[in-house]
Amino acid sequence: EPEVTQTPSHQVTQMGQEVILRCVPISNHLYFYWYRQILGQKVEFLVSFYNNEISEKSEIFDDQFSVERPDGSNFTLKIRSTKLEDSAMYFCASTRDRETQYFGPGTRLLVL
Amino acid sequence: GQNIDQPTEMTATEGAIVQINCTYQTSGFNGLFWYQQHAGEAPTFLSYNVLDGLEEKGRFSSFLSRSKGYSYLLLKELQMKDSASYLCAPQNNTDKLIFGTGTRLQVFP
Numbered sequence: 023e024p025e026v027t028q029t030p031s032h033q034v035t036q037m038g039q040e041v042i043l044r045c046v047p048i049s050n051h052l053y054f055y056w057y058r059q060i061l062g063q064k065v066e067f068l069v070s071f072y073n074n075e076i077s078e079k080s081e082i083f084d085d086q087f088s089v090e091r092p093d094g095s096n097f098t099l100k101i102r103s104t105k106l107e108d109s110a111m112y113f114c115a116s117t118r119d120r121e122t123q124y125f126g127p128g129t130r131l132l133v134l
Numbered sequence: 135g136q137n138i139d140q141p142t143e144m145t146a147t148e149g150a151i152v153q154i155n156c157t158y159q160t161s162g163f164n165g166l167f168w169y170q171q172h173a174g175e176a177p178t179f180l181s182y183n184v185l186d187g188l189e190e191k192g193r194f195s196s197f198l199s200r201s202k203g204y205s206y207l208l209l210k211e212l213q214m215k216d217s218a219s220y221l222c223a224p225q226n227n228t229d230k231l232i233f234g235t236g237t238r239l240q241v242f243p
Contacts, residue, residue: 053229065177065221065233078228113176120229121165125176 024048026126028114034132035104043099043129045114054097055115055123056089058082065113071097104133136160138234140222145240146212154207154220154237162227168196168207169221171236177221180207209239217241 027046035041047054056068070077071089079087086102097116101108109132115123137159146152158166165184169177183189183198183205195208207220219236226232 055230057231057233064235065171065223065231067230067232070228070230078230080230117229122167122179122182123231124179125169127176 026114026116026124028112028126028129030129031127032130032132034134037106037133038103041101041104041131043101043112043114043131045097045099045116045126046095047097047114047116048118048124049095051116051118051124053077053117053120054091055117056099057113057115057125058110059113059128060107060110068099101131104131106133109133136226136232138222138224138232140220140234140237142235143238143240145242148212148214148241148243150212151208151210152212152239154209154222154239156205156207156222156234158203158205158222158224158232158234160224160226160232163200164225164227164229166196166198166205167223167225167231168194168205169223169233171219171221173219177233180220212241214241214243
């Protein structure tokens, strides 16, 4: 069964550094999302992406965040200058038809 | 505004039935999802309701009342592996999922 994959599974970085989180959505899916979950808290929407454009973004998704689909398979989330409060699990999700969103296993980001 | 309300924790016994309730208020509504999340893992899809009524899928069923802003997830013949968090997630009309804090279910032998 096709799956969403994410790399790396864990990332440790210093405050102020840039990180790129990578996702490979399910191959025939057209809509892509990033969510994050701070430890012990709820899953929060960051951004949705369709047809090479951001469809919607949350208040969390400020200028330090960007997304890109650099080729036909990858979908990336870049955090430009990481802050301590960016430490969280970041989930990528995809859907073919704007209904069921399938989540990747997540990247656990720790900012020191 | 947006608000999702579900119990924080529930316990049940192996083989029993448990019902997890969720009430929600969202600006715009497409449908409602239930996801299961084991600690440290990603949410996995359980069910999706668009219309009012009951959707059954093996041991899991989900019910929706759009007019009441209410849903429940029913788990039958509980197994130990069902110990997890269950996330109620309404989808707004721009298709983003709005998650509640989830209900942590512990199944005891």
